[in-house]
Amino acid sequence: MICENLEKIRKKIAHAARKSGRAPEEIKLLAVSKRMDTSKIEEAYKCGQLLFGENFIQEAREKISRLDNSISWHFTGHLQSNKAKTAVQLFQMIETVDRLKIAQALNRHAAGYDKSLDILVQINIGREEQKSGVDPQNVEQFMSKLGTLHNLNIRGLMIMPPFSPDPEKTRPYFRALKNLADQCQVQGYFAEDSPIVLSMGMTNDYTIAIEEGATLVRIGTAIFGKRT
Ligand SMILES: *Cc1c(COP(=O)(O)O)cnc(C)c1O
Numbered sequence: 165m166i167c168e169n170l171e172k173i174r175k176k177i178a179h180a181a182r183k184s185g186r187a188p189e190e191i192k193l194l195a196v197s198k199r200m201d202t203s204k205i206e207e208a209y210k211c212g213q214l215l216f217g218e219n220f221i222q223e224a225r226e227k228i229s230r231l232d233n234s235i236s237w238h239f240t241g242h243l244q245s246n247k248a249k250t251a252v253q254l255f256q257m258i259e260t261v262d263r264l265k266i267a268q269a270l271n272r273h274a275a276g277y278d279k280s281l282d283i284l285v286q287i288n289i290g291r292e293e294q295k296s297g298v299d300p301q302n303v304e305q306f307m308s309k310l311g312t313l314h315n316l317n318i319r320g321l322m323i324m325p326p327f328s329p330d331p332e333k334t335r336p337y338f339r340a341l342k343n344l345a346d347q348c349q350v351q352g353y354f355a356e357d358s359p360i361v362l363s364m365g366m367t368n369d370y371t372i373a374i375e376e377g378a379t380l381v382r383i384g385t386a387i388f389g390k391r392t
Pocket residue numbers: 196198219240241324366367368382383384385386
């Protein structure tokens with residue numbers, strides 16, 4: 165079942181890409197495996213899925229230790245400073261950097277391991293009180309502060325937009341993030357050695373996110389089924 169799901173999703177990704185004049189290879193699929201057993205991750209891995217996302221450090225640590233080390237992992241949950249060291253050990257990318265304190269902790273631990281850590285800045289694009297992310301109005305200021313943290317590569321931006329059952333309602337938020345990323349690029353805030361990452365779009369709305377410029381879609385339910 166997981167293989168069929170992945171196949172279907174890859175086709176839909178390719179279709180949405182071509183529809184908007186983009187190459188399908190520009191878009192990466194992150195399989196969000198939080199609260200899914202390692203057996204399901206293995207199943208997806210056997211079908212060629214090599215990139216997974218986890219939201220909880222403890223859960224991720226256990227799973228990663230049991231799985232093949234050719235898998236790449238992104239952290240997509242809310243990160244606390246006291247978990248920053250473990251996060252640096254486990255993940256190839258942290259997608260949810262939204263506070264200077266977290267960025268500084270990640271930078272310090274990355275330096276300690278003599279490595280360069282890829283990060284995304286999470287934006288609270290709908291300016292929702294209960295959500296994490298940098299307020300769009302404070303992005304410039306935040307980005308310029310990150311610029312002094314030399315062991316972090318700022319690869320792009322990530323959002324969890326306000327939820328709507330109608331994915332068309334989410335389109336303006338995707339478009340707004342693309343605009344924000346373009347502005348940040350002009351300002352020179354992103355690492356320049358690879359294309360800018362726009363992490364947006366989930367099970368319910370990923371094709372629309374791709375039409376609006378997503379380069380990384382984060383999908384859980386459509387691959388693994390409903391989380392319990
Ligand atoms: C759970 C989660 C997803 C996947 O959501 P689905 O609707 O199951 O595809 C994507 N991104 C983040 C940050 C998540 O926490």
